[in-house]
Amino acid sequence: MSDPLDLAHRQGLPGEWLALRDRFPRSRWGEAGLNPVAAHWLQMHAGFRHHGDHMAGLTTAFRADPANPRGLHAQLIPALQAFLQHLDGHHRIESGHYFPVFRQMEPDIAAGIDLLDRDHDAVHAHLQALFEAGRGFHMAVAGNAPDAASSAHRLADALDAALPSLTRHLDDEEDIVIPLIALKGDAIR
Numbered sequence: 756m757s758d759p760l761d762l763a764h765r766q767g768l769p770g771e772w773l774a775l776r777d778r779f780p781r782s783r784w785g786e787a788g789l790n791p792v793a794a795h796w797l798q799m800h801a802g803f804r805h806h807g808d809h810m811a812g813l814t815t816a817f818r819a820d821p822a823n824p825r826g827l828h829a830q831l832i833p834a835l836q837a838f839l840q841h842l843d844g845h846h847r848i849e850s851g852h853y854f855p856v857f858r859q860m861e862p863d864i865a866a867g868i869d870l871l872d873r874d875h876d877a878v879h880a881h882l883q884a885l886f887e888a889g890r891g892f893h894m895a896v897a898g899n900a901p902d903a904a905s906s907a908h909r910l911a912d913a914l915d916a917a918l919p920s921l922t923r924h925l926d927d928e929e930d931i932v933i934p935l936i937a938l939k940g941d942a943i944r
Contacts, residue, residue, distance in 0.1 A: 760870060762877040762920050768927050772867035775934035784933055790940035793933050799845055800925045806838045807918045814911035824903040828896040831910070835889045839882055842921075846875045849928075853943075857932065860939055867931045874924045881917035888913040 757764045784797065810831060817827045854872050858865045888910040895906035936943065 762874045762924060765923055765927070768867065768870075768930055772864055772870075773930055775861070775864065775938055776930045779934035779937045781929075784937075790936050792940055792943060793936040796932060796936065797929065799841075800929060803838070803842055803845075803925060804922065806834065806841075807914075807921060810834050810838065810914055811918060814907075814914055817907055818911060821904045821907070824892075824907045825896055827907055828892065828903075832889060832893055835885060835910075839886055839889075842878070843882060846878065850875055853932075856943060857935055860943075861935055864931060864935070871924070871928050871931065874927070878917075878921055878924055881913075881920060884913045885910070885917055 759765060760769075784793075813827060813831045813834070817824070850872055854868050857868050888906075892903070892906040892910045894900070895903040900906070
């Protein structure tokens with residue numbers, strides 16, 4: 756039996772980790788005066804979602820007409836590089852700085868923060884798979900390999916596998932972190 760909190764299977768967070776969100780629900784996150792750290796966090800996450808949607812759109816269009824892997828390469832590889840770099844850097848800052856601060860700020864949700872930190876390992880495995888598939892696709896196109904389209908499909912498959920877990924992680928992280936910052940953000944140093 757799989758762990759219901761495992762990122763690949765999780766449908767949401769346990770209610771006890773959402774007490775702060777109940778006090779500061781998503782419907783209030785767009786209000787003027789939101790803590791700047793929380794606003795920046797939401798902006799970063801929106802950027803990751805946008806990047807993911809953009810890359811998924813590119814691969815969907817390629818699957819519908821796979822005649823031009825070089826054209827896909829020109830658009831997808833730079834987008835993938837930026838996505839991987841930004842997401843890796845974002846997670847390093849969260850795990851290295853913010854998560855330890857949050858555990859101290861609100862010990863009642865430390866288990867939720869720990870889960871988010873473990874999610875980073877699962878997301879990193881997807882990032883590694885995307886990197887490897889992207890490198891394979893790049894090498895195939897650069898070398899004029901006859902299987903460049905197959906490499907593009909492998910990269911598209913890796914993206915299809917990664918995005919749902921990433922979206923689940925971003926949603927769950929926001930449900931814990933944004934209310935915490937909004938309600939207790941003055942304690943962040």
